[in-house]
Amino acid sequence: xxxxxxxxxxxxxxxxxxxxxxxxxxxxxxxxxxxxxxxxxxxxxxxxxxxxxxxxxxxxxxxxxxxxxxxxxxxxxxxxxxxxxxxxxxxxxxxxxxxxxxxxxxxxxxxxxx
Amino acid sequence: xxxxxxxxxxxxxxxxxxxxxxxxxxxxxxxxxxxxxxxxxxxxxxxxxxxxxxxxxxxxxxxxxxxxxxxxxxxxxxxxxxxxxxxxxxxxxxxxxxxxxxxxxxxxxxxxxxxxxx
Numbered sequence: 001x002x003x004x005x006x007x008x009x010x011x012x013x014x015x016x017x018x019x020x021x022x023x024x025x026x027x028x029x030x031x032x033x034x035x036x037x038x039x040x041x042x043x044x045x046x047x048x049x050x051x052x053x054x055x056x057x058x059x060x061x062x063x064x065x066x067x068x069x070x071x072x073x074x075x076x077x078x079x080x081x082x083x084x085x086x087x088x089x090x091x092x093x094x095x096x097x098x099x100x101x102x103x104x105x106x107x108x109x110x111x112x113x114x
Numbered sequence: 115x116x117x118x119x120x121x122x123x124x125x126x127x128x129x130x131x132x133x134x135x136x137x138x139x140x141x142x143x144x145x146x147x148x149x150x151x152x153x154x155x156x157x158x159x160x161x162x163x164x165x166x167x168x169x170x171x172x173x174x175x176x177x178x179x180x181x182x183x184x185x186x187x188x189x190x191x192x193x194x195x196x197x198x199x200x201x202x203x204x205x206x207x208x209x210x211x212x213x214x215x216x217x218x219x220x221x222x223x224x225x226x227x228x229x230x231x232x
Contacts, residue, residue, distance in 0.1 A: 034220065043118070043205050043223025044157070089157065102221070106156040 002027040004092050006105030014113050019077045021108045023090035026071070030092040033073050034102070035064060038087045047088075048075070077110075085112045116140065118224035120206050126230045127196055135191040135227045139208030146183055147221065148191050149205040150175075157205065163189065196231045203228050 003026040013019045025033075031052040036044035050057045050064045050073065057064050061080075066073045073092075077084055087109050093102040119138045127133050139146050148160040159173040163183040174180070178196075183189040193200055207221040 032219075036221075036223075041225070043207070043225050044221075045223065046220045049220070103159075104157040109154075 025092040120224035137206030143208035
């Protein structure tokens with residue numbers, strides 16, 4: 001079945017610098033890759049997603065890139081701000097697996113240093 | 115509009131007792147998921163409901179765990195004879211469409227129920 005690995009598990013960056021979180025997936029049929037942000041005491045919230053027919057997607061300071069050949073996808077946050085501090089989860093799903101299976105990575109705890 | 119709500123927000127119970135956790139999904143969402151999140155860990159899939167189809171129970175860790183979804187709306191996760199290792203945050207999510215479809219299947223999460231088993 002699908003397996004999603006996420007790195008790093010923790011990341012600390014200076015405010016204003018960029019942060020990059022990387023994920024790999026195992027199922028080449030996966031075609032949907034969302035990223036969720038979880039703030040302390042809250043449930044995860046979708047911040048950006050990408051489908052396999054697109055190589056890159058941007059939304060203001062965040063962007064996601066997808067390399068289907070290498071089965072890699074990454075989240076890029078530019079000009080980081082204190083409110084970016086949270087746990088970030090990547091995920092992948094395939095139309096050919098069980099319909100319930102969106103597989104999440106293990107999460108990255110991002111801290112922004114003032 | 116109203117998001118996904120869960121109750122209670124916190125639950126402390128003694129080992130061996132049964133607990134029920136409730137989830138109210140967003141109205142009209144056909145898909146409902148339960149996840150478990152242990153301290154500092156990722157999201158562990160438990161069970162999935164889609165419309166009137168039989169639920170996918172493949173993530174339930176033992177037969178002490180069960181869930182229902184009545185009338186295609188509210189869902190209850192029941193844990194019988196709770197153990198200390200059941201302590202975690204239990205998250206519920208709903209989506210308008212299930213994954214694997216062309217429709218938007220963003221999952222909307224509730225705030226979770228923090229379960230502590232003493």
